[in-house]
Amino acid sequence: MSLLTVFTPALNSAYTLRRLYESLVTQSCPDFEWLVIDNGSSDFTQQLIEGFKREGRIHIAYIRQEHGGPHNAYHTAYANISTELCVCIDADNFMPEDAVETIATNWREKGSTANAGIIGLNCHMDTMEAIGRRFPEDIAKAYFPELYAQGFNLHNCTPVTRTDLMRDAVIHTGDDVDDDLTLLYALLQISDSLPMLTANECFSITDTQVRMDISPQESxxxxxxxxxxxxxxxxxxxxxxxxxxxxxxxxxxxxxxxxxxxxxxxxxxxxxxxxxxxxxxxxxxxxxxxxxxxxxxx
Structure with a gap:
């Protein structure tokens, strides 16, 4: 069984999924699976993923469900992930070619049941510089709420979490937390009890222009x-x-x-x-x- 599942909630995201797919098939470490949760796309997402699966270059699981927002996608994802670790990579993001290897190496050398996971950086596509600040070099692990209080958030960090912890946390989050707050709510809970390893390495790359066009940040x-x-x-x-x-x-x-x-x-x-x-x-x-x-x- 693989160590890591990369899961991606998708809704009419065919135009960016190929870039993410290409970043996954070129990973230097193959110890992962890709799970795509299709939230009722009306574009050619399903045909695209089926084509990727036929290529057989990486292990891909695809689940299509009626549109119910990212919250339902998270519930479905965690109910179907069997690997020890998991990371959510949005359809308009992608991973550097050494991301899985870096995650696996760090976890196997330092990770244990005493940790909630490992948290890395999210970087700009054009410069490959970290979005926001890097983690203090003298801190090998930290509780996420401590980092969050200092301004680190899910836009400039990429958390890789233990699947068992996140599954329980997401299930108990309930439906009265907005879709885009579900992961943050669950992460704050699991990493208030157990610390996360920190890595000043890029785990995810963001096309900031795409995010500006598709998801303008409101006050x-x-x-x-x-x-x-x-x-x-x-x-x-x-x-x-x-x-x-x-x-x-x-x-x-x-x-x-x-x-x-x-x-x-x-x-x-x-x-x-x-x-x-x-x-x-x-x-x-x-x-x-x-x-x-x-x-x-x-």
Whole structure:
């Protein structure tokens, strides 16, 4: 059995899947499988993947399901992954040719059940420079919430996780967390209990122009207005993480208050598992709520 599964949620992504496929067939280490979860594409994604499978160059599993958003794709992926490790590589990203070898080498030399996985860098396609900061050279492992509080996020990192841990975390995430927050929510949970190995190596390459054209990043306040319940749950998780700073916890409490008010919550303090912190964040959280309500009327 292979060590790693690279899984890709796909929705009308045929125009970028070939680039990802070509990056996988040229990997210097073949110890991986590729799982594509097709969320009801109406383009030629299915025919493309079937053609790749006929070539027989790498092991490919393809699952097509009705369109239900990335959240359903994650559920399906983790239910069908049998390898020890897994990594989500989006259809508009691809991997450098030594990525699987780097992951396998690091995990076999340093990894164990005492670790949640290994986290590497996401790099710009044009420069191959890391998106965001690199990990401190003197830190061989870290809890992801610590990195997250310092500004590391899923746009500039590529987490490779233990499948067993992520499967359980995603299953218990529920349907009230937005699709694009599912992986972050699950990752924060599993790596608040166990640290992740860090590698200042590129695991994934991003075509930043494609991302700008397809997925323009909206302001966080606008996203709060659109999905307040989902973000309230995420911020509530953040404010009670063990491996984060008090400053980040307080900031999360402010955002939790604002999102809860946007969602129509009435017993916000009662519902919080950090009541004192929520009370302290009440006034700035309310001001944030009023600003978002005024700026982004729903």
């Amino acid at each position: 966080i306040f606008k996203r709060y207005a659109e999905s307040p319940r989902s973000f309230a749950r995420l911020r509530h998780l953040e404010m009670r993480l063990k491996h984060t700073s008090l400053r980040h916890s307080y900031r999360s409490a402010m955002h939790y208050m604002a999102c809860s008010l946007l969602a129509g919550g009435h017993d916000i303090t009662k519902d919080s598992r950090r009541k004192a912190l929520t009370i302290l964040a009440g006034i700035p959280g309310y001001i944030m709520y009023r600003y978002i309500s005024h700026r982004y009327k729903r």
